[in-house]
Amino acid sequence: MTVKSRLTTTVLALVLTMLSALLDPGHAASGEMAPPAVLANTCFACHGPDGQAKGEIPVLAGKDGAFIQSALKGFRDGSRPATIMNRIAKGYSEAEIAALAEYFEQRKK
Amino acid sequence: MIISRRRFGHMVGAGSLAVLAGIPAVNIAHGAAAKVVVVGGGFGGATAARYLKRFDNSLDVTLVEPDHKFITCPFSNSVIGGLHDMAYITKGYDGLRAAGVKVIHDRATMVDAGTVTLLSGAQFPYDRAVVSPGVDFKWTAVEGYSEAAAEKIPHAWQAGRQTVLLRKQLQAMPDGGIFLMSAPPNPFRCPPGTGERISLVAHYFKTHKPKSKIIVLDPKDNFSKEDLFRQAWARRYKGMIDYHKVEDDGRVIRVDAEANTFFTDFGAYKGDVANFIPAQKAGAIAVASGLTDETAWCPIDPLTFESPRQKNVHVIGDAAIANPMPKSGFSANTQAKIVAAAVVELLQGRQPGAPKLINTCYSLVAPDYGISIAAVYGYEKGNLVSIHDAGGLTPMDADAKHLEREAAFTESWYRSISADIWG
Numbered sequence: 001m002t003v004k005s006r007l008t009t010t011v012l013a014l015v016l017t018m019l020s021a022l023l024d025p026g027h028a029a030s031g032e033m034a035p036p037a038v039l040a041n042t043c044f045a046c047h048g049p050d051g052q053a054k055g056e057i058p059v060l061a062g063k064d065g066a067f068i069q070s071a072l073k074g075f076r077d078g079s080r081p082a083t084i085m086n087r088i089a090k091g092y093s094e095a096e097i098a099a100l101a102e103y104f105e106q107r108k109k
Numbered sequence: 110m111i112i113s114r115r116r117f118g119h120m121v122g123a124g125s126l127a128v129l130a131g132i133p134a135v136n137i138a139h140g141a142a143a144k145v146v147v148v149g150g151g152f153g154g155a156t157a158a159r160y161l162k163r164f165d166n167s168l169d170v171t172l173v174e175p176d177h178k179f180i181t182c183p184f185s186n187s188v189i190g191g192l193h194d195m196a197y198i199t200k201g202y203d204g205l206r207a208a209g210v211k212v213i214h215d216r217a218t219m220v221d222a223g224t225v226t227l228l229s230g231a232q233f234p235y236d237r238a239v240v241s242p243g244v245d246f247k248w249t250a251v252e253g254y255s256e257a258a259a260e261k262i263p264h265a266w267q268a269g270r271q272t273v274l275l276r277k278q279l280q281a282m283p284d285g286g287i288f289l290m291s292a293p294p295n296p297f298r299c300p301p302g303t304g305e306r307i308s309l310v311a312h313y314f315k316t317h318k319p320k321s322k323i324i325v326l327d328p329k330d331n332f333s334k335e336d337l338f339r340q341a342w343a344r345r346y347k348g349m350i351d352y353h354k355v356e357d358d359g360r361v362i363r364v365d366a367e368a369n370t371f372f373t374d375f376g377a378y379k380g381d382v383a384n385f386i387p388a389q390k391a392g393a394i395a396v397a398s399g400l401t402d403e404t405a406w407c408p409i410d411p412l413t414f415e416s417p418r419q420k421n422v423h424v425i426g427d428a429a430i431a432n433p434m435p436k437s438g439f440s441a442n443t444q445a446k447i448v449a450a451a452v453v454e455l456l457q458g459r460q461p462g463a464p465k466l467i468n469t470c471y472s473l474v475a476p477d478y479g480i481s482i483a484a485v486y487g488y489e490k491g492n493l494v495s496i497h498d499a500g501g502l503t504p505m506d507a508d509a510k511h512l513e514r515e516a517a518f519t520e521s522w523y524r525s526i527s528a529d530i531w532g
Binding site: 035037038041042044048054056083084087089090 | 485487498
């Protein structure tokens with residue numbers, strides 16, 4: 001590892017973090033919101049590690065983000081039939097729902 | 110700002126909090142990795158250890174747990190009722206070792222001033238400690254019940270040998286016998302667990318010993334998911350369950366273990382199989398380390414779960430006073446993750462953000478009949494609060510298909526959370 005490549009790596013790291021801050025909708029919407037990874041890992045208790053559920057509970061890993069968003073919003077306003085998620089989704093804001101959808105879409109199937 | 114090579118490696122990793130939070134990581138110290146010692150390898154501790162490594166793989170994480178295999182309290186009622194075997198609820202630590210956690214099988218005897226001391230005499234220094242000791246019993250609360258008496262009349266409220274003992278007693282009981290249970294006072298581990306145990310014993314009786322009866326003595330004036338359980342019992346186990354709450358002489362004041370008899374204020378109840386669930390308190394290590402207050406439970410800062418009684422020590426799970434969250438495996442799992450995130454932030458000299466927490470307690474009434482209570486928690490003025498409008502119970506008018514689906518979700522939840530914790 002040369003000094004030059006070390007510097008390049010550091011600059012790249014800075015650019016990446018700044019970009020991610022700009023692109024993160026939750027971050028833009030609310031300074032107080034926990035990072036998407038922290039929000040999402042609470043879901044793992046039922047939906048499995050990284051959204052890889054075991055058994056009947058739906059797998060979230062790699063699901064289309066727009067679908068997850070519309071499902072959560074449907075659960076929240078009661079327009080989508082549910083067993084448990086209608087009770088859970090009411091606890092999440094628009095920004096949190098968007099962040100969760102993006103997070104699970106990015107997980108490997 | 111300095112970002113080291115080492116830190117950059119973590120920042121681009123999938124689990125990196127810093128990148129996902131959009132906050133540039135600041136490396137505060139080159140040299141030795143920060144040390145976190147986790148005490149207790151159950152739902153809280155094992156989750157905390159795994160997620161500490163996930164959030165910052167450079168951390169030196171040690172998990173101290175006496176048992177080589179962990180037997181879960183969740184689903185132990187399904188073993189007692191004959192739906193699953195012990196192997197199904199037995200978890201190992203190889204998955205955590207593979208995730209980079211150092212697992213030490215010993216008993217922690219003291220957490221104090223930056224050092225965890227073990228029964229063997231070994232000492233582990235920490236920058237931060239996470240204590241997740243679960244519950245112990247108040248053995249002297251009711252005359253006649255003791256650790257020795259529990260060998261004859263199991264509590265089966267810590268899973269393992271006690272679970273097997275109660276299962277064997279039920280199997281040996283003749284048809285037409287009586288299962289006698291004494292429920293604990295609040296607060297206790299797994300509030301809907303008593304209703305579930307009654308249900309799954311009733312299921313076993315209905316399918317194997319249909320002339321048998323269940324008598325429950327409860328020192329409280331209500332119990333978790335009461336309306337849902339009563340509705341289910343009327344549908345599935347009509348005439349089998351005789352439930353005495355406090356106003357109906359439900360408080361047990363003395364146990365005669367030899368005679369399998371519980372004495373109440375006004376009467377005596379004898380069972381062919383008896384199950385006494387004692388009053389509870391935080392696990393012994395929490396008491397020894399001065400983490401408990403006058404309630405015998407551990408106060409915490411709601412955002413970081415750090416103890417106000419000991420700096421750099423976080424308490425999670427059943428031992429913590431985390432109201433309005435119930436004492437459950439699900440709560441411990443969700444608390445462990447936010448504490449793991451908070452510890453990583455605090456070690457970096459940052460303040461953790463306000464997360465959301467969830468609890469869902471599923472209960473099986475029968476293999477095809479599940480009910481649940483759920484809540485979502487957030488923060489208001491620094492306090493942990495249950496979010497208004499969110500959460501709630503299975504509806505009383507849920508149809509058979511809904512209840513069957515909840516039963517399938519109950520089984521699915523257990524498999525998912527087990528994989529999440531132990532791999």
